[in-house]
C-alpha cells in the first residue's frame with residue numbers, strides 16, 4: 127500500500143476542486159423537491175462543473191466489473207433513491223414526497239479530485255428516515271474529528287462502526303472510504319468498520335474520502351441489472367455522507383465545503 131502524501135500546493139488545488147464539489151451538492155440539495163427528475167439534477171451538476179472550469183470525475187468511470195468493459199458510468203452524479211446506496215444512474219424517474227436521495231459527485235480541477243456525498247430528504251420524510259440521515263451524517267462528523275496525527279486508520283473505521291451500530295443501524299462492508307488526490311481512488315482503503323490502534327499512522331498531507339454508508343436493515347447489498355446501481359438486498363433504507371479531508375499538523379481540514 128502506497129499512500130501519496132500531498133504538498134501544500136497540491137492540497138490547495140484539492141481545496142479548489144473540493145469547494146466546487148461542495149457548491150454543486152449544496153445547489154442540488156436546494157433543488158431537490160417532489161417532481162424533479164434525477165436527470166435534471168445531473169444536468170445542473172454538469173453545468174456547474176463546466177462553469178467552474180472543472181470536469182466530472184464520475185463520467186466514463188470504468189465499471190468495477192472487469193467483464194463489463196463497455197459499461198462505463200454515463201453521468202456526473204450518482205443519484206441513489208431510498209434502498210439504493212450508491213451508483214444510481216440519473217434518469218427520468220421523478221422524486222416523490224417521502225423519498226431520500228443520496229447524491230455523490232466528483233470534481234476534477236487542475237488534475238485533482240474532490241469527492242463528496244450527501245443524503246437529503248424529498249419533502250417530508252418518516253421519523254425513521256430522518257434518524258438514519260442524522261446518524262450517518264454524525265458518523266462522518268465523528269470520523270473527520272479523528273483524522274489527526276497520533277491516530278491510525280483503524281481509529282477512523284472503529285469510530286464509524288461503533289457509533290452507527292450503537293444507534294441500531296449497520297455499516298456496509300462491500301464499499302469503503304479511500305485515499306483521494308490525482309486519482310479518485312487511491313490507497314488506502316478506509317472501511318467503515320475496524321479496530322482501534324490498528325493500521326497506518328496518520329500523517330500530515332494524507333487526503334482521504336471518508337464515507338460512512340449506513341443501512342437501516344441488514345448491510346447486504348445487490349447490484350441491479352443496469353450493472354451500476356447498488357441497493358440493499360432486503361430493500362431497507364440506506365444513507366451515505368462523504369467529505370474529502372486532509373490530515374494536517376493541527377485540525378483536520380474538510381476540503382469539500384462549499
Ligand code: MG
Nearest residue numbers: 230241242243
Ligand atoms: Mg463519492
Ligand code: MG
Nearest residue numbers: 241335337368
Ligand atoms: Mg468516494
